[in-house]
Amino acid sequence: MCRGRGDKALTRPRSRRGGGRPTIADVARKAGVGAITVSRALREPGRVSEDLRRQILAAVDELGYVPDPNARALASARAEVFGVLVPSLTNNVFAEVVRGIYDSLSDSPFRIQIGNTHYSGLEEERLLQVFGSQRPAALIVAGIDQTPSARRLLENAGCPVVQVMETGPDPVDMMVGFSHFDGGRTAAEHLLEAGYRKIGFIGARMDPRSQRRLAGYRAAMEAAGLFDPRLITTTPVPSSVSLGRELFRDALAKMPTLDGVFCNNDDIALGVLFECHRASIDVPKQIGIAGFNDLDMMQVSFPSITSVRTHRYEIGTRAVAMALAAIAGNRPEQRIVDLGFELMPRESTAR
Amino acid sequence: MCRGRGDKALTRPRSRRGGGRPTIADVARKAGVGAITVSRALREPGRVSEDLRRQILAAVDELGYVPDPNARALASARAEVFGVLVPSLTNNVFAEVVRGIYDSLSDSPFRIQIGNTHYSGLEEERLLQVFGSQRPAALIVAGIDQTPSARRLLENAGCPVVQVMETGPDPVDMMVGFSHFDGGRTAAEHLLEAGYRKIGFIGARMDPRSQRRLAGYRAAMEAAGLFDPRLITTTPVPSSVSLGRELFRDALAKMPTLDGVFCNNDDIALGVLFECHRASIDVPKQIGIAGFNDLDMMQVSFPSITSVRTHRYEIGTRAVAMALAAIAGNRPEQRIVDLGFELMPRESTAR
DNA sequence: CAGACAAATGGTAGCGCTACCATGATTGGG
DNA sequence: CCCAATCATGGTAGCGCTACCATTTGTCTG
The missing domain is CATH 3.40.50.2300 (Response regulator)
Structure with a gap:
């Protein structure tokens, strides 16, 4: 069972499926360090000595290395994605909220995935199911009238959830809106x-x-x-x-x-x-x-x-701020934020 | 070197990082088949006998299994994602295009990732870089005036690319728009x-x-x-x-x-x-x-x-149709589609 | 100066899935 | 009735990354 493992024909790495994009191992080799150190240098720079960090960043730059978010998500069981659920993409109201979300997230590592529920509770459930399978870092959903089943999906999402546009008595997690x-x-x-x-x-x-x-x-x-x-x-x-x-x-x-x-x-x-x-x-x-x-x-x-x-724009930015705080471990004491109107x-x- | 591999303490599976979500192996076990057969039953049902397929789908249903798109993307070197780049999210014009894209993709397995370039070529390059790292199934970008570097990224994306909103003489790949x-x-x-x-x-x-x-x-x-x-x-x-x-x-x-x-x-x-x-x-x-x-x-x-x-809406739907055709292997003969105006x-x- | 402890780095083993190849069962032509 | 071709299924080895633990080195206490 053990013999044969070293056989050349079997051990040969599969022809790079990714089309030759540099991997973390390439960077590690070039910088003369272990792969894990490269990973750390990129994610928690404080835990790597300045010398190595510099070398590693130089190698990253030279190779044009960009981490594969899929591999990252798989290994860490957490995707750097914000799931956003809105009922319409053309309604200026939601477009503004979404713009606020994008602007607040633009220089974070988080990507955004928008789902369009078309004002349908069933569609919302379906999208929540799809989003959940990606283990998003946070979920932002419009409205407070989720179906019981959608609400359960939100509660079990295992990530911060912000309901936006409205305030109400019973948040799944956090809320930003007005009456x-x-x-x-x-x-x-x-x-x-x-x-x-x-x-x-x-x-x-x-x-x-x-x-x-x-x-x-x-x-x-x-x-x-x-x-x-x-x-x-x-x-x-x-x-x-x-x-x-x-x-x-x-x-x-x-x-x-x-x-x-x-x-x-x-x-x-x-x-x-x-x-x-x-x-x-x-x-x-x-x-x-x-x-x-x-x-x-x-x-x-x-x-x-x-x-x-x-x-509307502020609803988006505030929702992101709250989610980000929760991800960082300091959940805002005020879970329901009423931004009012004028x-x-x-x-x-x-x- | 070979002995010790079976050692219990080493072999024990890491505590499920994913929080106990069922995996393809769970489905396979329940259905009494190999994991790969489950994978096939889900992706190319024609290649699995009807008996097994039925059993497998029943197991999927019972366990509430949803495939992990990250693992999928990693293993197949191709994410089921359409990358969409627009200069603005609130401008009704682009909102309509995006709505067309969403509607055409809503019952496909493809997710959508929107990037907001804020009318900036540099931002467009940055987003293209980010999108590229995910190996998207297709890219839809607004406009035909990409920077040389952005254009290179598009050409090397290794997936269908549709430039929308305008027609012009020199498509990266395909084009839908008008003059x-x-x-x-x-x-x-x-x-x-x-x-x-x-x-x-x-x-x-x-x-x-x-x-x-x-x-x-x-x-x-x-x-x-x-x-x-x-x-x-x-x-x-x-x-x-x-x-x-x-x-x-x-x-x-x-x-x-x-x-x-x-x-x-x-x-x-x-x-x-x-x-x-x-x-x-x-x-x-x-x-x-x-x-x-x-x-x-x-x-x-x-x-x-x-x-x-x-x-505008048609530009979105048409762009998706062309990209989908290209993904399926039959690239439309007409690479530049002029939808005109009235x-x-x-x-x-x-x- | 021994021993304890922290900081910096690395090795190994997966994450959940699919590409690739192997295998056994079935079919069809001569 | 044999052998090639086809079909259905499975095993194995990664995809690129990070969690977990081990190891090394330097630093501090008594």
């Missing part, structure tokens, strides 16, 4: 204070966050004794500017005496504004408009549109 | 045909594609004998609606007799439209406006805005 209910209520209260009475709610793609904004609007309207279910116009269709215009026409047809609208997001609000222009409805005199998220264009439009500013009153509600 | 020069020229010609004469160009973030649109505009203006460098207003600052407004004011200040503008993109065009509203400039009578990309809102605005429709004439240029 959509309060945001919706604040917008509605602002319209009420500005003197509007028949204030409609217009929303598309009624995901859980939209539902909570609607609930906040409703709370404000009920508190003022002005709530009427016919004020609400929604659709499950994805949001867009043109959809905003259509929904507003529906809303007006249903309730011609409407004098204000809280739009579930800024795209809708812009569509409403355009329809007002087209139908010669004076904004803010005849109709007050408030949006949500405060995209750049809200301050430029004519008239400028009142909106609730949310801190009402931006503008011409569209300045009656 | 930005023609797009710019078409928009300018349309404005000229509509009777506008002093047609300005307004652009932000003058990346190579913007430059080519500008060149197309210039060609049209020169052909009409109407070109004047003072008609051009640009800035390297990232594009936004509010920036569009500001640049338009600059343009007007510089050349008060302006009677039309071709905007490098729709955000800018929207900003121009808003400024016209604010300054009571009649569109399309006093000023004609044309945008680029044809975002949804262009058809809804008041007045609706003429734009050049580009097929002028959408609207109220903003209907004098």
Whole structure:
């Protein structure tokens, strides 16, 4: 059983499958050290003497050595990957969060893997399964309404988990966001204070966050004794500017005496504004408009549109900061971070 | 040398680093077959008898086995990853391309890794280096103006490469896009045909594609004998609606007799439209406006805005289709795919 | 100055999977 | 009915890296 092991034909290294890319062994040979020392010099420079470190880095440079992340992940049972789950890639809101994540991670060794759940709980479960198989360093997921099964996957992920976009009572691990209910209520209260009475709610793609904004609007309207279910116009269709215009026409047809609208997001609000222009409805005199998220264009439009500013980029950067801290071993004491929002009153509600 | 190998203390498997996740060996044991047969059953079901395949799939199901992509990548020297390089994550244009890529790859085994180059050639090189170390199955990169060093990395990537967004004469491998020069020229010609004469160009973030649109505009203006460098207003600052407004004011200040503008993109065009509203400039009578990309809102605005429709989502899906074909071994005969564009004439240029 | 201890380095054995080759069973042509 | 060709399956040896332990060297205490 033992003889024959030294046989040349059997021992010959397989022709480099990797296409001749230098490996850690090549670097070690060139620097005249053991492979493990190269590994250490790259990962924990403090544990290698300065002389060797210099030699090793020189060899790395000369050979153009780049560690193979797959081999690394396999050997250490931990991939340097952040898994990120968002419901949409084109919605500016999530794009901003993702941008924050990328920017915060750009000079770390961590790679990012984005999953698009398409607002589907099942798809979220599937992606969590796929992500889990890679043993990611951290997971960042949008929303707090995971299915029970998805929640279990998150709890057993064996890595820091940050739920973003919203705050809620029961984090899987950590949370960064704000209260959509309060945001919706604040917008509605602002319209009420500005003197509007028949204030409609217009929303598309009624995901859980939209539902909570609607609930906040409703709370404000009920508190003022002005709530009427016919004020609400929604659709499950994805949001867009043109959809905003259509929904507003529906809303007006249903309730011609409407004098204000809280739009579930800024795209809708812009569509409403355009329809007002087209139908010669004076904004803010005849109709007050408030949006949500405060995209750049809200301050430029004519008239400028009142909106609730949310801190999307910061949600991304903060989530990464918390995950990174947890990875480093000092989990933040504050597990739920509420970044709040800011009402931006503008011409569209300045009656 | 040979004796001692069987020694219990040495042979004992290391405590499962992976935290007890089932491995292919567990599945093999449960199904009563060799590990390699499990591997085959999962990757090339045709090569395993139906009996065994059924047994194996049952075992996989029961154990909840999910293959470790890192081990896979290491053993096969090929990761099931598409590397995607875009200059921006928030720009709707690239978001749409990326969405097309995701949708086309969603039920394939391939994962996606996005890199954000921030419009920087150096950053692109760095990311290519990082991506290369993973031996991706394919690379999709935006643009055709790679640095020489980035181009070399792409050529040596050892996988299909698709350059997207533009067409050009000299693909690294494959290409999907359209001619930005023609797009710019078409928009300018349309404005000229509509009777506008002093047609300005307004652009932000003058990346190579913007430059080519500008060149197309210039060609049209020169052909009409109407070109004047003072008609051009640009800035390297990232594009936004509010920036569009500001640049338009600059343009007007510089050349008060302006009677039309071709905007490098729709955000800018929207900003121009808003400024016209604010300054009571009649569109399309006093000023004609044309945008680029044809975002949804262009058809809804008041007045609706003429734009050049580009097929961004299709660029993503087509790029994936080509890469997949190349991976499967049948490289498409047509290596350069021009998806064209479509002028959408609207109220903003209907004098 | 012996012994204990820390710091620096290296060897070995896997991580979980697949490429490569070997083997046995089955088929078909002469 | 034999031998070659084909098919189905398995064994072995890595892929490139790091965890774990062993070894060496230098440093400090009493």
